[in-house]
Each structure stands twice: as C-alpha cells, then as structure tokens.
Amino acid sequence: MAELDIAGLLREHLGVTPGRIRLPGPPVAYDEVRVAENVSPLLAMRWIAQTWAKYGNGRDFYPTKLEKILRYSEAMRSGEWEYRPEGDPISITDGIVTGGRHRLHAILLSHTTQKMNVLYRTKKES
DSSP states (O other): OOOOOHHHHHHHHHOOOOOOOOOOOSOOOEEEEEEEEEEOHHHHHHHHHHHHHHHTTOTTTSOOOHHHHHHHHHHHHHTOOOOOTTSOOEEEETTEEEEOHHHHHHHHHHTOOEEEEEEEEEEOOO
C-alpha cells in the first residue's frame, strides 16, 4: 500500500521541521465548538503542518491511506463530494488535527475549497 510522504512535502514546501512525538497525559476537560466552515487548501495545509510539526512524520501516530485520499480528492474535484451537516467533523484539538486527516489531504490534492463540519476543542481553563 502506498503511503503519502507528508513529511517530505512539508519539509520541501514549508521548511517545517518535525518535533518529537509526545504521549498523551491524563484526561483533560475541553470546551467544544462545532461549526460549518469552508476549508481551503491553505487552511488544510496549515492544520496538517501544525500537527506534523508537533508529532513528526508520525507513521504510527498519524498514518494516512493514499487510496482513500485519492478517492476523496477525485470526488471533490469532480463535484461529487457533498456537504452533510450530520457528517463526521474534522476535529481540531488545541490546533492539532485529531480527526479528518484524509479529507484535509484530499482538499490539498484536489485544490478545492470544501464546506466541512469542524469541531474545535480547547482545554478548559482551570
């Protein structure tokens, strides 16, 4: 199975250097906001870059399936991709992608802006 080299792309185009992978700590309470948002390729790249910079290329932590990305990308490019209000959101927790990475990569590859549900999660103030 082919694997998308996000690490190489980010290093080449943005000069981003990966950090070290950090294991999650104890459970944390979060504030959540769910919105419908137009996700552009630039925004998708920013979220991917932030995640990659924090966790490195993360082959174990952050695997991607090229076939899935290509399928999504083709649907987006051809106009077959549909926004579903009840659909699974792209999850961004403290600026890090925790769900929806294949859709974000597909937006990059298709060079299209797509309406998506986005769930922003931030740590609650103590």
